[in-house]
Amino acid sequence: xxxxxxxxxxxxxxxxxxxxxxxxxxxxxxxxxxxxxxxxxxxxxxxxxxxxxxxxxxxxxxxxxxxxxxxxxxxxxxxxxxxxxxxxxxxxxxxxxxxxxxxxxxxxxxxxxxxxxxxxxxxxxxxxxxxxxxxxxxxxxxxxxxxxxxxxxxxxxxxxxxxxxxxxxxxxxxxxxxxxxxxxxxxxxxxxxxxxxxxxxxxxxxxxxxxxxxxxxxxxxxxxxxxxxxxxxxxxxxxxxxxxxxxxxxxxxxxxxxxxxxxxxxxxxxxxxxxxxxxxxxxxxxxxxxxxxxxxxxxxxxxxxxxxxxxxxxxxxxxxxxxxxxxxxxxxxxxxxxxxxxxxxxxxxxxxxxxxxxxxxxxxxxxxxxxxxxxxxxxxxxxxxxxxxxxxxxxxxxxxxxxxx
Amino acid sequence: xxxxxxxxxxxxxxxxxxxxxxxxxxxxxxxxxxxxxxxxxxxxxxxxxxxxxxxxxxxxxxxxxxxxxxxxxxxxxxxxxxxxxxxxxxxxxxxxxxxxxxxxxx
Numbered sequence: 070x071x072x073x074x075x076x077x078x079x080x081x082x083x084x085x086x087x088x089x090x091x092x093x094x095x096x097x098x099x100x101x102x103x104x105x106x107x108x109x110x111x112x113x114x115x116x117x118x119x120x121x122x123x124x125x126x127x128x129x130x131x132x133x134x135x136x137x138x139x140x141x142x143x144x145x146x147x148x149x150x151x152x153x154x155x156x157x158x159x160x161x162x163x164x165x166x167x168x169x170x171x172x173x174x175x176x177x178x179x180x181x182x183x184x185x186x187x188x189x190x191x192x193x194x195x196x197x198x199x200x201x202x203x204x205x206x207x208x209x210x211x212x213x214x215x216x217x218x219x220x221x222x223x224x225x226x227x228x229x230x231x232x233x234x235x236x237x238x239x240x241x242x243x244x245x246x247x248x249x250x251x252x253x254x255x256x257x258x259x260x261x262x263x264x265x266x267x268x269x270x271x272x273x274x275x276x277x278x279x280x281x282x283x284x285x286x287x288x289x290x291x292x293x294x295x296x297x298x299x300x301x302x303x304x305x306x307x308x309x310x311x312x313x314x315x316x317x318x319x320x321x322x323x324x325x326x327x328x329x330x331x332x333x334x335x336x337x338x339x340x341x342x343x344x345x346x347x348x349x350x351x352x353x354x355x356x357x358x359x360x361x362x363x364x365x366x367x368x369x370x371x372x373x374x375x376x377x378x379x380x381x382x383x384x385x386x387x388x389x390x391x392x393x394x395x396x397x398x399x400x401x402x403x404x405x406x407x408x409x410x411x412x413x414x415x416x417x418x419x420x421x422x423x424x425x426x427x428x429x430x431x432x433x434x435x436x437x438x439x440x441x442x443x444x445x446x447x448x449x450x451x452x453x454x455x456x457x458x459x460x461x462x463x464x465x466x467x468x469x470x471x472x473x474x
Numbered sequence: 475x476x477x478x479x480x481x482x483x484x485x486x487x488x489x490x491x492x493x494x495x496x497x498x499x500x501x502x503x504x505x506x507x508x509x510x511x512x513x514x515x516x517x518x519x520x521x522x523x524x525x526x527x528x529x530x531x532x533x534x535x536x537x538x539x540x541x542x543x544x545x546x547x548x549x550x551x552x553x554x555x556x557x558x559x560x561x562x563x564x565x566x567x568x569x570x571x572x573x574x575x576x577x578x579x580x
Contacts, residue, residue, distance in 0.1 A: 075493045083495045326498075333574040347576030350567070356574060357566045361506055364490075365483035371496060372486040390479045442475040449478075 086157035093165035121279030132196035145190035163323030170198035170240035183308035202232035203247035219248035238281035252299030275430040311388035321395035362398035393441035512555035519549035
């Protein structure tokens with residue numbers, strides 16, 4: 070299927086992006102962020118329980134502006150906007166590094182859409198924050214690896230076990246939990262206040278979000294909580310994965326753009342050897358390389374979003390590429406943003422650490438760059454790519470036999 | 475796979491160049507194209523030589539050369555692209571100065 074040349078990014082999508090940029094600039098600028106999450110090292114990292122401050126008033130504004138409803142289909146009370154609009158919003162959230170459960174909620178929305186769960190989607194459109202609890206304590210991103218078990222009890226189900234690496238757990242109204250039973254892995258909606266549910270906050274480096282283990286100790290749910298029946302989860306997650314990766318890639322791109330602009334600004338004003346340091350090619354060229362890495366990732370991110378809207382068959386490939394490129398761009402931009410700020414870059418007072426930590430966190434979410442490339446290789450393998458190429462080698466020497474060992 | 479991602483990224487950046495709403499600065503993407511394309515060609519050719527292994531020594535006209543010995547030629551010629559039309563070092567100066575406003579090199 071042909072994709073629109075302009076990524077389907079029209080005036081409506083631009084309006085979403087521009088209004089997000091404006092609100093976050095006014096209400097969630099860098100001074101606000103610093104005052105909120107990084108007033109001092111002691112409270113950020115040394116409290117008995119790590120605080121996870123966020124601006125709940127800003128969250129209500131986001132809900133009123135329809136940001137949680139953006140990705141919810143029309144018939145579930147949402148705006149049913151295109152994925153390119155969701156990507157643009159996620160990019161702005163990354164640029165502002167704003168602590169809010171919106172990214173997690175958008176990601177959960179994609180899973181609930183794939184599972185066709187209208188009642189839960191309506192709750193999200195109404196402003197309920199949701200997050201995935203689909204990862205086991207091993208940290209594997211593979212679906213089969215869950216440490217929660219589901220047991221049928223009457224029309225409902227009882228969950229027992231642990232889900233780990235749950236994003237924005239302390240800000241969520243409900244969790245989408247993956248749990249194994251005899252019939253396979255199922256998905257279940259679990260309200261945060263369900264008896265038997267305990268949130269054990271992790272201590273994390275990233276100060277712009279919270280992460281936790283979710284302990285389920287005989288949490289009893291009724292039949293309405295079943296999002297995907299046992300065995301149906303693999304298809305649901307596979308359908309939602311391109312969108313999940315695109316959202317995280319967009320967040321990475323937005324934050325990397327902040328790192329680029331902030332580092333370029335420093336190189337314009339900081340003088341050494343009687344010149345602004347951006348004069349020197351040892352500084353100038355790496356900054357340009359940050360820009361090149363970002364633009365590659367950003368182009369792939371919008372291509373992936375556009376494929377989800379108009380050419381779903383190609384979406385898995387482009388989304389894996391986008392997440393790989395964005396993770397690599399973020400790693401490079403993080404590294405250079407500290408180094409090129411010199412001594413000040415290594416201090417608490419310099420804001421670059423906030424973004425470096427957020428980027429490191431996003432890099433591994435749903436699989437780092439190497440993981441995405443491995444999945445991509447499988448995709449291309451399945452499509453018969455390398456086999457076709459190896460036929461061109463004469464004398465029967467294929468790359469895998471002779472030189473790739 | 476990293477090269478495949480760069481190739482697709484370049485194709486998508488070319489597509490994005492024509493979408494004003496998705497570009498921050500009018501010269502930002504167009505000025506990158508030459509740098510990106512020439513370095514991709516060079517790295518692709520280098521990877522092809524690595525894959526060929528000993529066969530990479532076989533040049534144009536050799537009966538046993540894979541792809542008629544085009545890959546060693548492509549690799550050697552790739553420096554024409556990274557140097558010509560303003561070397562990529564000069565291109566990076568221009569990008570840094572015109573797009574990011576860094577101090578001029580002279």
